[in-house]
Amino acid sequence: MLVKQAACVGGGVIGGGWIARLVLNGVNVAVFDPDPEAERKISEVMANAERAFAKLTLAPRPPKGQWRLASSIAEAVDGAELIIESVPERLELKHQVYREIEAAATPDALIASSTSGYKPSDLQQGATHPGRILVAHPFNPVYLLPLVEIIGGPNAAASAIEHAMTLYADLGMKPLNVRQEIDAFIADRFLEAVWREALWLIKDGVATTEEIDDAIRYGFGLRWAQMGLFDTYRVAGGEAGMKHFFAQFGPCLSLPWTKLMDVPELTDELVDSIASQSDAQSGRYSIRELEHIRDDNLVAIIQALRGNDWGAGATLKAYEEQLYTRAHAAQTQTPTAQEDLSKPLLALETSVQPDWVDYNNHMTESRYLQVFGDCSDALFRRLGIDASYHARGLSYYTVETHIMHVDEVAGLEPIYATTQLLSADEKRIHVFHRIHHGRDHRLLASAEQMLLHVDTKAQKACPADPPILAALEPIKTAHAELPKPEAAGRHVGERK
């Protein structure tokens, strides 16, 4: 179950990301942050998050929660079921914050730290109820990246860990329980190793920040967005498997392939050189522009993986299914849920997938027909046609399609499609589909289609089963009242 009321202590890049993820999932959030600019900064993260979420999914999210600034930690945590601490990485500061939180919070509120490296047992020192303090370490941007590392250490209550695992999954995340506490947990150990190596490469003049970024994002970065280290090497080992991989690369462990036996000193000179290389690499973009580029790329990648039901895409898919289930449950609880057949049927809602666009970032021609085909499939499912019907050698085939293009739509934009039944008999269904833009409802394209019921073995037309025809009847009766679309019954090149 989702929490209703949360508190965030600290509203910087990470705290702001938490606030956005919570609010977009319908949770009310009270925030304490002493920064006089906190309101502006959090509002900017919220704007980024809303922009990204609108592109990420069209699934029915609950109504947005509210967030507000509180004037003290005590006021922020009052009544909160979840309290997220994202203050700077100084242990004594965190201890002070927990003392203030515990003095005002209900004893069963979960207290989750966003720390990148302190162990829960360090954080829990001196707490009144140490068992409900744990680490929930997210990754920037918190509103888009699914991973959150959950670490309880030896003192956290098993129920607190369990509660956290459910809670973060409900927020669309992938909670990873780090079973043994360790400084920097799992992911940051890798980030720290790569970071130290990168500092050496720059210090020694081997590579610039841009060359290092390119070495990552054109190569192994693409691999790691979908498989991690070990699955990648499992595949690379080929038929001979992991052991072959070790035989080949094991000896490299003794070669001087990393500088990490030593820690680079972060001199002013090194910091200056990194900052100026980074300016040369990306100074032409504002930070806001870079945030949008990053978010658009992450959305596109996660959606691409959703198509393959894999990794972060599978997490998104599961999250959407959960949102649809909840919305459906909410709908069927309302007694009015009788469908309105006096207008075209809502066939589908989706967004223009990243691989649906041409070089102009316009939805490509053939994808329109794919969406129209999906509309017909939605109608078939509604009529009760399923795999067992097909298995009997019965199916509707499209014999004819007339498409009219009216307007363009760009990648990742939301679209929906409707279906109007023009006529139907025992063997034929004559439909008119329309694709609209999801926000401004403008018509993008229409398709008139003739679908023929066939015996697929004999490869000839035959009447559909009586239950199918019966299911068509109420739609046929209701849609007979709808005006005939202007584009129906027209041939190519016919003037209006």
Next chain:
Amino acid sequence: MLVKQAACVGGGVIGGGWIARLVLNGVNVAVFDPDPEAERKISEVMANAERAFAKLTLAPRPPKGQWRLASSIAEAVDGAELIIESVPERLELKHQVYREIEAAATPDALIASSTSGYKPSDLQQGATHPGRILVAHPFNPVYLLPLVEIIGGPNAAASAIEHAMTLYADLGMKPLNVRQEIDAFIADRFLEAVWREALWLIKDGVATTEEIDDAIRYGFGLRWAQMGLFDTYRVAGGEAGMKHFFAQFGPCLSLPWTKLMDVPELTDELVDSIASQSDAQSGRYSIRELEHIRDDNLVAIIQALRGNDWGAGATLKAYEEQLYTRAHAAQTQTPTAQEDLSKPLLALETSVQPDWVDYNNHMTESRYLQVFGDCSDALFRRLGIDASYHARGLSYYTVETHIMHVDEVAGLEPIYATTQLLSADEKRIHVFHRIHHGRDHRLLASAEQMLLHVDTKAQKACPADPPILAALEPIKTAHAELPKPEAAGRHVGERK
């Protein structure tokens, strides 16, 4: 300019990937590999690569090159302009191979090593022409990942580096010139650092292979597929920039956040534990299935990034533009006088791609429209419409399409398509495409289309350029003699 003839010494996972990338780009490749199973293994990599490339891009690749096994290094390198060495990582073996290569190769052939870590100056030791030996270090799968690190070291000729940078870009890759030679170059230093840290985490029982993979692919792996380390941190620093980032995370360098001060010992126990964790994680998939999952994910991610013209997607986009430009140049070099305009134009010949079919193994509806769209594109290219024409904001848009389905076709079957010009004026082209089976010539489907010439910035119709209209003229005159297709000018449901 692309090379015509290459040699690959070593045809394992990496060598096989090189062979596939070369062959799919029209290069003939002679291969030497003493493995008695080399032919089968390379054929399997080729099948994977063809499958992935077919999904990656529909741009017109040159006719596939041929690959063949040679019985010796001397035979393989004979006449080759590019010689790729991908033999196991043992320096004395590589030296022996280079001696054999140099004895038989032309002195100006480029010799490129796929080594993951040996410096060019190590490899060049004892060579007759050390200046043309360099490292071109790719990433698995070589046929999909764009990155290739080009390292010449102090002895390589500047012209050899320059040649390599052009050559690999022509193969659709992102060559990164590593200016200073260093063991393991750039990318593998990071991989090695992460690998060592991962071995510690497993050895200490902190995480399993699956937990480590999840910590990567649900979090920073998604970031690194599109931005690298420094751009990511530049954005994370927020308004305060890189220096703020250093102020916050600099002190962590002195914390025990990585174990990399020490190298883990690769005991049999550790290797066994990794192998069995990896089996538990992914043993339910065969290696072939994992390869397909990986390739499908990489294709989807690269295509997603192409939509945003960013990173690996920008590389793909540039590659496709280059392929279209070359195809266009090849076409305009062929004298058109020989062509028979008294029948519909042959627009394309292809086969039904594996991902074009539905659960019945029939070519799916939307793919017909994709092929019809390719027919129109072929006509546009023939009329002289290229990227520079589009860049001026001029283009033909499809406004209307009427498809008639006549027969089914199964996956991998050959098909071809023709285009008949029904009429044309300054702004409009009215065409009739037909898709036929490639062997028995039966008609599978037809499409009547109206194409409108538009000013894409103003989003309104405008006359095409005079040279375009002039190129239309002879086709228009000749096709006026052709009988009007029965299916043209018909609306949906019209009886014959």
